[in-house]
Amino acid sequence: MMINKQKAVGVLALSWAALTSPVLAQQKDYPIQPVAFTSVHVNDNFWQPKMEVNATVTIPYVLAQCKANGRMDNFLRAAKKLDGDKLSEFPFDDTDVYKAIEGASYSMQNKRNPQLDKSIDSLISIIGAAQEPDGYLYTFRTVNAKKPHEWIGSKRWEKEEDLSHELYNAGHLYEAAVAHYQATGKRTLLNIAIKNADLLVKTFGPGKIEEYPGHQIVEIGLSKMYRVTGNKQYLDLAKFFLDVRGPKGDAYNQADKKVVDQHEAEGHAVRAAYMYTGMADIAALTGNTQYLAAIDDIWSDVVTKKLYITGGIGATGAGEAFGEAYQLPNMSAYAETCAAIGNVYWNNRMFLLHGDSKYIDVLERTLYNGLLSGVSLSGNRFFYPNPLASMFQHQRSAWISCACCISNMTRFLPSLPGYVYAKNKNDLYVNLFMSNSSNIKLTSGNVNIVQQTDYPWKGRVDITVNPDKAGEFTLRVRIPGWAKQQPVPGDLYTFMDKKSFPLTLMINGQAKSFETEKGYAVLKRTWKKGDKVSLLLPMETEKVLANPQVKDDRGRFAFERGPIVYCLEGPDNKDSLVQNILIDKNAIADANYHADLLNGVDVISAEGKSAKRQLKTDSILQTDQMVKAIPYYAWANRGPSEMTVWIPYETSAVRPKPAPTIASTSKVSASLKNVRMFAAIKDQYEPANSKDTNYPYLHWWPAKNTNEFVQYDFDAEHTVNESKVYWYDDGPWGGCRIPVSYKILYKKDGQWVPVKNTTPYAISKDSFNVVTFEPVVTTALRMEIQLPVDNSSGIHEWAVK
Numbered sequence: 001m002m003i004n005k006q007k008a009v010g011v012l013a014l015s016w017a018a019l020t021s022p023v024l025a026q027q028k029d030y031p032i033q034p035v036a037f038t039s040v041h042v043n044d045n046f047w048q049p050k051m052e053v054n055a056t057v058t059i060p061y062v063l064a065q066c067k068a069n070g071r072m073d074n075f076l077r078a079a080k081k082l083d084g085d086k087l088s089e090f091p092f093d094d095t096d097v098y099k100a101i102e103g104a105s106y107s108m109q110n111k112r113n114p115q116l117d118k119s120i121d122s123l124i125s126i127i128g129a130a131q132e133p134d135g136y137l138y139t140f141r142t143v144n145a146k147k148p149h150e151w152i153g154s155k156r157w158e159k160e161e162d163l164s165h166e167l168y169n170a171g172h173l174y175e176a177a178v179a180h181y182q183a184t185g186k187r188t189l190l191n192i193a194i195k196n197a198d199l200l201v202k203t204f205g206p207g208k209i210e211e212y213p214g215h216q217i218v219e220i221g222l223s224k225m226y227r228v229t230g231n232k233q234y235l236d237l238a239k240f241f242l243d244v245r246g247p248k249g250d251a252y253n254q255a256d257k258k259v260v261d262q263h264e265a266e267g268h269a270v271r272a273a274y275m276y277t278g279m280a281d282i283a284a285l286t287g288n289t290q291y292l293a294a295i296d297d298i299w300s301d302v303v304t305k306k307l308y309i310t311g312g313i314g315a316t317g318a319g320e321a322f323g324e325a326y327q328l329p330n331m332s333a334y335a336e337t338c339a340a341i342g343n344v345y346w347n348n349r350m351f352l353l354h355g356d357s358k359y360i361d362v363l364e365r366t367l368y369n370g371l372l373s374g375v376s377l378s379g380n381r382f383f384y385p386n387p388l389a390s391m392f393q394h395q396r397s398a399w400i401s402c403a404c405c406i407s408n409m410t411r412f413l414p415s416l417p418g419y420v421y422a423k424n425k426n427d428l429y430v431n432l433f434m435s436n437s438s439n440i441k442l443t444s445g446n447v448n449i450v451q452q453t454d455y456p457w458k459g460r461v462d463i464t465v466n467p468d469k470a471g472e473f474t475l476r477v478r479i480p481g482w483a484k485q486q487p488v489p490g491d492l493y494t495f496m497d498k499k500s501f502p503l504t505l506m507i508n509g510q511a512k513s514f515e516t517e518k519g520y521a522v523l524k525r526t527w528k529k530g531d532k533v534s535l536l537l538p539m540e541t542e543k544v545l546a547n548p549q550v551k552d553d554r555g556r557f558a559f560e561r562g563p564i565v566y567c568l569e570g571p572d573n574k575d576s577l578v579q580n581i582l583i584d585k586n587a588i589a590d591a592n593y594h595a596d597l598l599n600g601v602d603v604i605s606a607e608g609k610s611a612k613r614q615l616k617t618d619s620i621l622q623t624d625q626m627v628k629a630i631p632y633y634a635w636a637n638r639g640p641s642e643m644t645v646w647i648p649y650e651t652s653a654v655r656p657k658p659a660p661t662i663a664s665t666s667k668v669s670a671s672l673k674n675v676r677m678f679a680a681i682k683d684q685y686e687p688a689n690s691k692d693t694n695y696p697y698l699h700w701w702p703a704k705n706t707n708e709f710v711q712y713d714f715d716a717e718h719t720v721n722e723s724k725v726y727w728y729d730d731g732p733w734g735g736c737r738i739p740v741s742y743k744i745l746y747k748k749d750g751q752w753v754p755v756k757n758t759t760p761y762a763i764s765k766d767s768f769n770v771v772t773f774e775p776v777v778t779t780a781l782r783m784e785i786q787l788p789v790d791n792s793s794g795i796h797e798w799a800v801k
């Protein structure tokens with residue numbers, strides 16, 4: 001606890017005494033303490049450039065987008081500095097501004113930036129002016145729009161358990177305020193946060209309003225506020241918000257059971273990850289063992305049944321939620337960027353509680369794969385879901401009206417150096433590998449640590465230990481799970497080759513045998529200046545298999561080297577196709593560094609085959625070809641493409657290239673702007689059912705009750721007499737249903753003429769709807785579709801004969 005106090009005081013010794021609450025020695029906190037990112041100066045070739053792009057591109061970009069998309073105006077209007085009652089789209093839009101301030105604060109600590117400092121100051125003064133006199137801060141109510149947003153309720157907090165997000169906004173405000181205070185020593189935003197938190201203390205609690213937050217994060221925010229101010233009321237309130245949760249609410253936001261009775265991950269994945277993180281914080285700060293028991297069970301449930309190989313969590317777009325055990329679809333994987341960030345927060349807390357490297361294994365996997373994929377190499381394009389397979393339908397966006405993932409990435413990246421080390425008295429944990437120079441205070445004295453490595457491309461890590469004066473302490477160096485045949489704790493993923501590779505640890509050039517404890521090499525000795533530990537990790541290309549219960553990964557493997565998960569992407573492979581590729585289980589894979597590709601990556605090459613459907617026979621043609629794989633995080637930086645993480649080794653798993661049918665050789669057009677959906681209707685994949693989102697489909701959502709069309713322009717004149725269409729219908733929760741009616745027209749002398757059907761136009765779900773008609777000779781066929789009154793429609797596949 002002293003460490004915490006010092007951390008906060010370190011940057012602000014002068015104004016510490018001026019804090020509103022007396023600084024009481026905190027009795028409890030995490031047994032292991034993170035080494036603050038401000039003490040860790042990363043200078044490697046992998047993360048440092050990404051943090052630089054975040055500072056120079058992403059942060060200014062996100063601030064400008066917040067302005068362009070009305071978020072700054074929300075505050076200006078609440079502050080009565082701008083007329084009118086126009087608001088942006090969502091009542092949680094205030095949080096994007098808070099998260100941008102949090103990211104800017106961290107980034108200013110990594111590198112001074114007076115101009116940014118000034119613009120954040122003026123932003124904070126506007127936020128202060130938007131705050132109501134009693135501390136309430138929520139622009140969507142304060143602006144007092146004539147037509148209030150339907151989520152906010154007529155009174156404060158009335159819809160908090162539902163969708164108002166008032167406490168969600170507060171939580172992000174607190175995180176931003178603590179970051180800004182610690183970065184700059186200024187109390188401006190912290191004072192706003194204290195005033196707001198004091199209002200919450202007055203409003204919520206036993207005998208007051210007894211409601212739980214509809215979207216968790218305020219628990220984490222209040223814990224941070226407690227640490228920085230010493231005001232125990234904030235901690236008590238955070239605990240109250242957890243204890244008041246359940247059992248009468250919904251699984252969607254983890255309110256169907258008391259939090260201590262929850263033992264499996266369920267519902268909205270971001271809400272869940274933030275809640276588990278908050279539970280860890282409060283368990284550490286209060287010593288609550290029931291919270292601990294619950295999150296230990298939930299963690300096991302996630303890593304053994306609900307974790308993507310990329311570290312992503314939240315399998316399904318319906319409710320942005322965890323799926324059932326082993327439900328891990330690839331093309332429709334949700335794996336929201338925010339959930340990956342939440343997964344890192346949570347696993348780091350689990351490590352700080354237990355001191356076991358298995359949590360850092362999950363953290364590292366998430367960090368290098370499903371989290372990093374959320375932002376483009378350019379720093380200004382973003383993924384919300386992070387799928388593990390694509391057929392052109394996915395692409396990063398410049399902005400998303402719900403911008404949570406964008407601002408979350410902005411704030412996460414500059415805080416990354418804070419995950420490299422941790423300490424407990426005279427134990428120093430080395431968790432992540434990236435070149436850096438750090439100054440760390442142990443009980444025995446100050447130690448400067450210099451890490452030099454080309455990780456994640458090379459497995460050698462040199463750690464030079466420079467204590468101020470020679471002294472005994474323990475270095476605990478993480479031996480990653482992937483280096484010892486355990487990619488993820490549990491049996492969800494295993495390496496195909498059981499061969500283990502040697503792992504060497506040297507001290508001052510001499511190989512040493514070492515004891516391991518909870519996944520760490522324990523090096524206890526009297527360290528003197530210049531002592532050098534070298535860890536030689538086996539950076540080998542591994543083929544990963546999923547547990548056979550994951551049906552989407554059966555007959556497939558994924559390439560992995562060290563912490564990096566690979567994927568096949570169109571631009572590196574023949575005909576820009578990858579879904580048709582097959583690689584033998586025993587194929588030998590090579591890896592080579594390409595400095596000029598995707599900012600420098602290792603590329604894996606292996607002999608494979610491509611599969612192709614043929615006309616007039618069901619047999620599938622296979623042709624030899626070289627296959628290349630790139631790191632998953634770097635995909636989708638070269639335009640829309642095909643991509644897959646899980647590579648078929650069994651023919652049954654491959655998706656062959658379509659046969660050259662009339663449809664597949666046609667040009668598609670439609671009454672739709674999103675051309676990336678067009679190829680879906682002629683890809684010759686038959687979905688499992690109408691609501692199968694794991695194959696591409698075309699849809700008109702949110703259009704309703706309109707007449708729409710799709711059209712095939714043939715490669716030449718053809719005689720046709722049959723159409724078969726498979727409708728997309730994601731009822732009862734989604735917005736698409738089978739259409740009211742449809743008809744087929746053909747082009748005759750430049751005009752669209754209805755065909756003369758000889759069978760009825762049947763419309764049903766979950767199978768092809770075939771209609772035959774009198775043969776026509778034509779160059780184009782069009783399908784006109786009448787959408788339902790209250791819903792949209794979509795098409796999985798449209799074949800013609």
Ligand SMILES: [Zn+2]
Binds near residue numbers: 336338384403406
């Ligand atoms: Zn998000």
